[in-house]
Amino acid sequence: MNLRNRLTLGIGVLFVLILLLGLQSVRSVRQLSVASKDILADNYNSVHYVEEMLRSLDRLSQDSTSRGVLINSLALQQQNITEVNEKEVTSALTRKIDALTDSVSIAQIQEIRDDLYRVMELNMNSIRSKSSGMESRAEDAVQWLTILSILCILLAAVFLIRFPAVILRPIDKLKQGITQIANHNYDERLDFGDNKEFRAVAASFNDMACKLSEYRRSSLDRLMTEKKRIEAIVNSLHEPIIGLDPERKILFMNNEAFSILNLKRGNIIGRNAAEIALNNDLLRRLIREVYAEHDDQEHEPLKIYADNKESYFQMDNIPLYINPVGETQQQFVGNLIILNNVTKYKELDSAKTNFIATVSHEMKTPISSILMSLQLLGDSRLGSLNEEQTQLVGSIRESSNRLLNITGELLNLTQVESGKLKLMPKIIKPIELIEYAIKATQVLTERFHCFVEVEYPEKISKLFVDNEKIAWVITNLLSNAIHHSPENSRIIIGAAQHDKRVDIYVQDFGRGIDPRYHKSIFERYFRVPGTKVQGSGLGLAISKDFVEAHGGTISIESEIGKGCRFTVSLPV
Numbered sequence: 390m391n392l393r394n395r396l397t398l399g400i401g402v403l404f405v406l407i408l409l410l411g412l413q414s415v416r417s418v419r420q421l422s423v424a425s426k427d428i429l430a431d432n433y434n435s436v437h438y439v440e441e442m443l444r445s446l447d448r449l450s451q452d453s454t455s456r457g458v459l460i461n462s463l464a465l466q467q468q469n470i471t472e473v474n475e476k477e478v479t480s481a482l483t484r485k486i487d488a489l490t491d492s493v494s495i496a497q498i499q500e501i502r503d504d505l506y507r508v509m510e511l512n513m514n515s516i517r518s519k520s521s522g523m524e525s526r527a528e529d530a531v532q533w534l535t536i537l538s539i540l541c542i543l544l545a546a547v548f549l550i551r552f553p554a555v556i557l558r559p560i561d562k563l564k565q566g567i568t569q570i571a572n573h574n575y576d577e578r579l580d581f582g583d584n585k586e587f588r589a590v591a592a593s594f595n596d597m598a599c600k601l602s603e604y605r606r607s608s609l610d611r612l613m614t615e616k617k618r619i620e621a622i623v624n625s626l627h628e629p630i631i632g633l634d635p636e637r638k639i640l641f642m643n644n645e646a647f648s649i650l651n652l653k654r655g656n657i658i659g660r661n662a663a664e665i666a667l668n669n670d671l672l673r674r675l676i677r678e679v680y681a682e683h684d685d686q687e688h689e690p691l692k693i694y695a696d697n698k699e700s701y702f703q704m705d706n707i708p709l710y711i712n713p714v715g716e717t718q719q720q721f722v723g724n725l726i727i728l729n730n731v732t733k734y735k736e737l738d739s740a741k742t743n744f745i746a747t748v749s750h751e752m753k754t755p756i757s758s759i760l761m762s763l764q765l766l767g768d769s770r771l772g773s774l775n776e777e778q779t780q781l782v783g784s785i786r787e788s789s790n791r792l793l794n795i796t797g798e799l800l801n802l803t804q805v806e807s808g809k810l811k812l813m814p815k816i817i818k819p820i821e822l823i824e825y826a827i828k829a830t831q832v833l834t835e836r837f838h839c840f841v842e843v844e845y846p847e848k849i850s851k852l853f854v855d856n857e858k859i860a861w862v863i864t865n866l867l868s869n870a871i872h873h874s875p876e877n878s879r880i881i882i883g884a885a886q887h888d889k890r891v892d893i894y895v896q897d898f899g900r901g902i903d904p905r906y907h908k909s910i911f912e913r914y915f916r917v918p919g920t921k922v923q924g925s926g927l928g929l930a931i932s933k934d935f936v937e938a939h940g941g942t943i944s945i946e947s948e949i950g951k952g953c954r955f956t957v958s959l960p961v
């Protein structure tokens with residue numbers, strides 16, 4: 390029998406039993422109430438009339454109204470004859486009461502009394518027999534009601550125990566099935582036997598599981614194909630590529646990467662990169678750079694010997710993030726290391742550096758001879774020049790000096806770029822460097838009518854630096870300060886000691902530099918937009934390289950309209 394029929398039958402039987410119980414209860418109560426009313430009307434009233442008549446009989450000789458009450462009660466009794474023989478006895482009683490005269494004898498009263506007792510007895514007997522009948526009917530009713538109540542309770546108990554189990558068992562089974570599917574066990578199937586309702590649910594569930602299983606198989610195939618495709622793409626790239634997961638396990642590596650890392654495909658994929666790096670210097674270097682904290686500075690290209698030749702690679706570390714389905718927050722899934730082959734650019738760059746070095750070097754001698762010739766031209770012993778000629782000589786000298794400066798800067802730059810920067814340190818007092826710079830810029834100071842003030846403490850440590858390079862830096866800073874200051878302004882140059890460092894600073898009160906350019910001015914060829922003073926944009930970049938080669942730093946403090954203060958900080 391299916392669940393619906395079982396439920397309908399159970400609840401139907403329970404309903405019929407409760408209905409029977411109610412009907413039986415109503416019927417029994419009604420029967421008892423009719424019986425008690427009968428007793429009241431048929432017998433109790435007769436007993437009451439007889440008592441009235443007995444009392445008026447007793448008072449008959451003393452009370453004149455008693456006869457009236459007697460006759461009245463007799464009339465009521467005559468209308469309430471309900472028992473067998475009651476009619477005859479009541480008729481005899483009527484005759485005797487009617488025969489009563491004013492002189493009543495005791496014998497007459499006794500006879501009437503006897504008749505009255507007989508009426509009373511008849512009614513009392515009837516009351517007794519009727520109440521015993523009522524008692525047995527009440528007992529029957531109690532019996533029936535008890536039986537029906539027990540049946541109801543038994544059925545309800547069966548319902549209470551069996552019903553939840555009948556409903557919940559298949560639901561539990563269904564729940565377990567759904568949990569299995571949620572855990573990707575798509576082979577799970579349900580069977581509810583002859584349970585008709587749940588059989589349909591099981592059929593739908595099994596159908597769904599079957600489709601999911603098919604879907605997984607097909608999507609797995611698709612995923613595998615896509616994976617292979619991506620592997621093929623990664624392998625076809627000429628740049629070495631390595632993929633790491635957040636635990637530093639190697640996810641993939643293309644052939645180029647295997648080749649430059651000198652590793653053999655095999656059991657590399659899936660292994661921890663740090664573990665492989667123990668026996669592989671290049672991988673160790675790559676991993677160190679990937680996981681170096683707060684390292685946002687640009688890295689030098691890596692020099693790698695592969696296939697018997699020297700190559701340069703620029704490492705790109707790309708952290709990978711995905712948006713998991715249904716989540717808004719991004720999740721870190723690993724790093725992608727790409728090594729860009731920059732050998733060609735490196736070769737071009739060094740060709741450019743060599744070219745600039747050669748040209749600058751070759752230009753230095755002719756420029757020096759031009760300057761020398763100009764010196765001779767200005768000598769009055771060789772003849773005097775007219776005003777126009779003197780002016781021309783002055784402007785040629787100025788341009789030649791600028792040319793000499795630029796060739797000097799370019800030569801310095803080529804030294805830094807080619808890595809051939811050689812320091813020849815000497816012990817020197819900071820004041821000597823300051824004095825050198827002041828002297829070297831004296832002509833400029835006079836031309837722009839600047840006042841250079843020197844701030845120098847009494848006690849200051851000596852420095853161990855390449856005096857030519859650092860003097861060049863200070864001179865460049867002082868020359869910039871003069872060029873970017875209005876005429877007749879002050880320039881402060883000085884030194885100060887801070888613990889184990891000596892600061893040499895140059896401060897001017899010119900137009901200053903917008904803070905957003907503070908980083909860029911130390912980059913090659915950068916010039917603050919709108920700068921009218923001529924220049925190459927190389928001075929500060931070379932200064933930075935020179936100072937950093939000494940383990941020092943160069944910094945700027947400036948705001949627009951408030952001048953600049955450049956500080957070179959060197960270890961003692």
Ligand code: ADP
Nearest residue numbers: 869870873916917920924925926927928929953
């Ligand atoms: P150059 O002076 O040859 O252009 P630098 O590297 O020495 O190159 O300076 C870069 C730029 O920084 C300059 O072009 C100029 O705009 C700015 N600059 C440098 N020093 C000062 C200064 N003291 N006051 C204002 N601007 C300056």
